Amino acid sequence: MNDVICTEQLEALVAAVDAGVEQGGWNHGHLLLRVTSADRDGADLGTKPIDGHPLDTLLAFTAPAEWQAIGVSAEGWAASMDSGVRPSQSKGRMRVRTTTLVARDGAVASGVRMAGGELEQMGAGAGTVLDALKRAMGLPTAPPDVPFVAWVARMLLLLIIGDGPRAHRRVPWWQLRTELDRHKDLAVEGSWGTLRGLAAKRENVVADLTPDVAAWMDEGMFARWVIGGMPSFDHLHEETRKACTPEAFTQVRRQLRAWGLRAHVRRKAA
DSSP, X not given: OOSOOOHHHHHXXXXXXXXXXXXXXXXXOEEEEEXXXXXXXXXXXXXXXXXXXXXXXXXXXXXXXXXXXXXXEEEEEEOOTTSSSOGGGSTTOEEEEEEEXXXXXXXXXXXXXXXXXXXXXXXXXOSXXXXXXXXXXXXXXXXXXXXXXXHHHHHHHHHHHOSSOOTTOOBOHHHHHHHHHHHHHHHHHOOHHHHHHHHTTSTTSSTTOOHHHHHHSOHHHHHHHHHHTSOOHHHHHHHHHHHBOHHHHHHHHHHHHHTTOOOOOOOOOO
């Protein structure tokens, strides 16, 4: 038996899984995939229906040692990123099926099929499910996509915006000075590693992330999970402009630029 599955074998298995699911039509949910006994002549492929989202099954899961590859075949919706709503609620949305396999040595193959179309091999792919598949095999994920200071900046902007309406009252500079200094210290002293370490020990450090799952993640997956659950930087920047006095916003923008983050002001057309 060969303990290493080459990329070509993974791509062939992705195609086989997709073809098998395609015969049954759409709206059949998601499948957990496992590959064992792989050699040059073939492999044993097992499937298991997944209840709920694939991450409900994958988070904190460790694949048994005899699994030579793990994967997911998942159905969803595809839509324009400019729609402003979830793909499943977007006008013109289309059904899409993604199949991904990750081998124990780190090789990855994935394919995407749009409803009515053919399977398109996508290579290594990306996303939280891929991160989870890698962690299930004990593999590292890609490094963080954004620096730790980007999270600090978002936390600062969320604090300034607040939870409720402010009517016509804007936050003055004197009220922000202490918090700005505190976040500057956090940006210097903290890191994705230290934040993950804290989340692995305490509840509610990150919403919807238990200590066990935080400990199971690595730094890259953890960073993407945290940032992915927050509003975009551009949205927070614009809302902060509305929530601050001009003096306070000037100071905030100055600090954002010092952190290497863009701090433009949206200008209305004449």
